[in-house]
Amino acid sequence: MWILSIDTATKVTGLAVHFKCGLVAESFLHTGKTHSERLMPMVLQLLEQAGIGFGDLEAVAVSSGPGSFTGLRIGMATAKGIAQVRKIPLIGINTLDALAQNGLGFEGLVAPVLDARKDEVYTALYGIRGREISLIGQYEAVSPAVLAERLGSGRERVLFVGDAVPVYRELLEARLGEGAVFLPDSRSLPRGAHVGALAAERLARGERDDIYTLKPFYIRPSEAEATWAKKFGQGG
Amino acid sequence: MTGGTELRRNLILAIETSCDETAASVIENGQLIRSNIISSQIAVHQKFGGVVPEIASRHHLENLPWVVDQALEQAKVSFAGLDAAAVTYGPGLVGALLVGVSGAKAMAAAQGIPLIGVNHIEGHIYANFLAHSDLSFPLLCLLVSGGHTHLVVLEGHGKYRVLGRTRDDAAGEAFDKVARAMGLGYPGGPKIQAAAANGDGTRVDLPRAWLEAGSLDFSFSGLKSAVLNYLNRAAQKGEEVNKDDLAAGFQQAVVDVLVGKTLTAVKQSGVGTVLLAGGVAANQALRQELGRACRKEGLQFFYPPVELCTDNAAMIGCAAYYKFLAGEFAGPDLNAVPGMTLA
Numbered sequence A: 001m002w003i004l005s006i007d008t009a010t011k012v013t014g015l016a017v018h019f020k021c022g023l024v025a026e027s028f029l030h031t032g033k034t035h036s037e038r039l040m041p042m043v044l045q046l047l048e049q050a051g052i053g054f055g056d057l058e059a060v061a062v063s064s065g066p067g068s069f070t071g072l073r074i075g076m077a078t079a080k081g082i083a084q085v086r087k088i089p090l091i092g093i094n095t096l097d098a099l100a101q102n103g104l105g106f107e108g109l110v111a112p113v114l115d116a117r118k119d120e121v122y123t124a125l126y127g128i129r130g131r132e133i134s135l136i137g138q139y140e141a142v143s144p145a146v147l148a149e150r151l152g153s154g155r156e157r158v159l160f161v162g163d164a165v166p167v168y169r170e171l172l173e174a175r176l177g178e179g180a181v182f183l184p185d186s187r188s189l190p191r192g193a194h195v196g197a198l199a200a201e202r203l204a205r206g207e208r209d210d211i212y213t214l215k216p217f218y219i220r221p222s223e224a225e226a227t228w229a230k231k232f233g234q235g236g
Numbered sequence B: 001m002t003g004g005t006e007l008r009r010n011l012i013l014a015i016e017t018s019c020d021e022t023a024a025s026v027i028e029n030g031q032l033i034r035s036n037i038i039s040s041q042i043a044v045h046q047k048f049g050g051v052v053p054e055i056a057s058r059h060h061l062e063n064l065p066w067v068v069d070q071a072l073e074q075a076k077v078s079f080a081g082l083d084a085a086a087v088t089y090g091p092g093l094v095g096a097l098l099v100g101v102s103g104a105k106a107m108a109a110a111q112g113i114p115l116i117g118v119n120h121i122e123g124h125i126y127a128n129f130l131a132h133s134d135l136s137f138p139l140l141c142l143l144v145s146g147g148h149t150h151l152v153v154l155e156g157h158g159k160y161r162v163l164g165r166t167r168d169d170a171a172g173e174a175f176d177k178v179a180r181a182m183g184l185g186y187p188g189g190p191k192i193q194a195a196a197a198n199g200d201g202t203r204v205d206l207p208r209a210w211l212e213a214g215s216l217d218f219s220f221s222g223l224k225s226a227v228l229n230y231l232n233r234a235a236q237k238g239e240e241v242n243k244d245d246l247a248a249g250f251q252q253a254v255v256d257v258l259v260g261k262t263l264t265a266v267k268q269s270g271v272g273t274v275l276l277a278g279g280v281a282a283n284q285a286l287r288q289e290l291g292r293a294c295r296k297e298g299l300q301f302f303y304p305p306v307e308l309c310t311d312n313a314a315m316i317g318c319a320a321y322y323k324f325l326a327g328e329f330a331g332p333d334l335n336a337v338p339g340m341t342l343a
């Protein structure tokens, strides 16, 4: 009944341990160190602090993107390795879905925004009513100016969460004014606990992914593929 | 051993993802290859004319679980039967390395077995220990691959003294670039070798860079430029290039320098056993000519079979075994070191 959740989609390393859908332990690091150096030591530490071992895990969940390509792969390779050895289900949770959970308690629209570099953000729009969060539209990589324009023409207030908030806050405020709502860091950055909560729900519904087919949700093709497609057309 | 009727078998699962091959292997006692699985991405990268790091990383993540499963299945062992997990942590493409490193760390931790980090270059050298059980130190190794051209003395396990290295392109890199310029495709090594087999290496005169007298360093960029100039001149004059002869001439120039410098290294170091290693060690002309030269000088000469010259995890498992014996284990904070060197 224990679930270990891993989120390395952004510069935050987020981990959580859930037991029977309840949060037991969580860690959050937003320091300069690389995921590669700190992830496994953090996993070992958190399991120990939670008083369990790898053998107790019933599933391992991972924030599967969008996000930093390398970060996603470090998290997913780690999650896959654990799932493979322990022969337990692997559960991928969309990073934006998990981040939208930060908006629980707010009534209205929530837009998680992740820094996708190249002047774009990974985002999706969700509606929150009580404890219900529902995805409106689709996951995309879009320029923050386009996003602000689109959301600025609506009437509902929009809550922005994610690591792109500090980068584009002024731009969003300029277009949305009072309609743009922000939270402190503690509630704006990704949390392992939210990945775990969604994973527990999926697991309870009997859903699971597996180590052979689960891939990060990159949204973007690699640059080489994009260039190639531009030159020779799709499907090559 | 007290009361033991059978010596305990040491089984190491090794993982290699430094470039475009996703590989896993189980090695018994540092010598017996129980399995050696390689999932090659050559076809994926071919249309780009070379390895695309981001695409390689993506494929490693998708391939690794299956490759590890296959390695264990073929070796008839489960995770619980392993003594250690080993992984290449450099040099190589950082994103590609990180997939293997992250996966191996998780597997070792989840199984509660030690983790061993292996230098990829060291792995190439150790392919010789897989193939030959009777090597005794000191050894002189000519290591030639896509990323490296080294002359190294091995004084003991894990003890290296680098005598010479390339100052610009690695030998394998030169093969790839020349093959691309000649329109032979990727990967360059096998393509050049195939074309050269039909050509005459004496018809195209290409330079050999020996550098300063006695230097054991290499330089292949001048040779590469000479081939490119040759192609350009022919194109300007509208002349047809005999690609087979050009490939043979290029290959001969590379081999001449590699063999010549290796013999100089033997003289300078006094080491009488020569090893050949690395992806370019699969080149038949190099194997033959270095072998011939060593015989003539009364030197012992060893090289791994072709399948252990190109990137594989068996060589990583072999190198890891000697680290296991020495108690050299990696922590859970092991990181990829893309620019790692030897010694």
Ligand SMILES: [Zn+2]
Pocket (backbone or CB within 6 Å): B120, B124, B145, B146, B278, B279, B310, B311
């Ligand atoms: Zn190699």
